[in-house]
Amino acid sequence: MIVTIDGPAGAGKSRAARTLAKRLGFHFLDTGAMYRALTLKVARQAISWDDTEAMAQIALKIDLKLADDRVLVDGEDVTEAIRSFEITTHTHHAADNPVVRNRLVELQRQIGSRQDLVTEGRDQATVVFPDAECKIYLTASDEIRAQRRFDDLRSRGEQITFSEVLEKQRERDNRDIEREYGGLRKSEDSIEICTDGLSPEDVVRKLEKLVRSCQSG
Ligand code: DC
DSSP states (O other), X not given: OEEEEEXXXXXXXXXXXXXXXXXXXXXXXXXXXXXXXXXXXXXXXXXXXXXXXHHHHHHHHOOEEEETTEEEETTEEOTTGGGSHHHHHHHHHHHTOHHHHHHHHHHXXXXXXXXXXXXXXXXXXXXXXXXXXXXXXXXXXXXXXXXXXXXXXXXXXXXXXXXXXXXXXXXXHHHHHHOTTTOOXXXXXXXXXXXXXXXXXXXXXXXXXXXXXXXXX
16 A cells, blocks of 8 residues: 655655555655755766766766665765755755656655555655555644744754745755656545644644545445
8 A cells, every 4th residue: 555645845744645555564665855866966976066968967867765764875874964954955855857757756656566655755645656455634823834844953963044944945945846847746536634733643633534435434
């Protein structure tokens, strides 16, 4: 069974999806981490962000593994490094690149063909797994999402203000929505849940109930 969770940055997708997967005994796939990992590799090779061809070549050759909540690029654990503000800011270059998207979509489908999966991203219901048995669209208001991202970055020692986080988030939302291929869009058959005012446990409970009803229906 495939459960897709799409929605904007900071809606609480990762945490909810990870916990939900554990409760269901499913595997968890963080597709944003894949775009981030590729971006980290590009940054380290000091390739220009405008060099779409070089980025595409990296995507075709990258050795990317997501296992046990860790992200490995060419064997190196980059789980923490891909969460920096710098990588977050530049990941849209990878996400906008059609060759990169095709490659990562292919990898995501391979992973989904092998096991029960809770997968989260922007295009999981619309592009990657249109036949998924359970599709969820998770949202929250702008300020609440920015506050979550701000708390997360500060807890990891990043020096950044709330208004910077909010501004960058708005830019990212616009890019995610306007992206030509794989843009953020709620599919008609997704169920929307707004997480404003809900605790992480409330969110997971709602999701679990929904998946159980998909399983029995
Ligand atoms: O969910 P996140 O913040 O880790 O995502 C990082 C970036 O990757 C963000 O700019 C959106 C993009 N992304 C995407 O285009 N498609 C996905 N399936 C997942 C993430």
